[in-house]
Amino acid sequence: NLNNLVRAGRVDGTQLTIFRRLLANLRLPAELAEGIADWLDADDEPLGPASAENDYYRQQARPVDAANRAIVNLNELLPVRGMDARLLGQLRPYVTVLPGFSRVNVNTAAPELLAALSDDLGLDDAYALAAQRDKAHFRNLGDLRNALGARGSLDERQVAFASQYFL
DSSP, rough: GGGEEETTTTTOHHHHHHHHHOOOOOOOTHHHHHHHHHHHHSOOSSSSTTOHHHHHHHHHHOOOOOOOOSSSSGGGGGGSTTHHHHHHHHHHGGGOOOOOOOOOTTTTTTTTHHTOSSOOOOHHHHHHHHHHHHHHOOOOOHHHHHHHHOOOOOGGGGGOOOOOEOO
């Protein structure tokens, strides 16, 4: 949930780290993390040299203001500095926008996203974890921990075992 990047108008560092890892796993430009977070946060201060706020967006061929709020459709990200339709298409299968904070359902998440929830779980191990859960879904943290074994760990504060939203 890209809206997790911002809480109470400010960028959530944990969520930004997870999103950076996801972009790396997908081999997408790392700068998109800060660009999207800046698009969503309430302030008008760029997070870094590759991100932007209203000064930048108002000078574009199609001037816009940064959203500075949660979004309801991924297409709202198209004006983000560094974003284009091709990149958004590559990102779309792995992200969503939901109202409020939501955790990642480890029973349905793509391996690239599972690996992003960890600083020590590689993509190969995330694929193995996904294959294991496809045989028997994880019911709780105990199941997940047993399945992970020595592969690594996931940020348990970010995981869920069911979904409240469906496509």
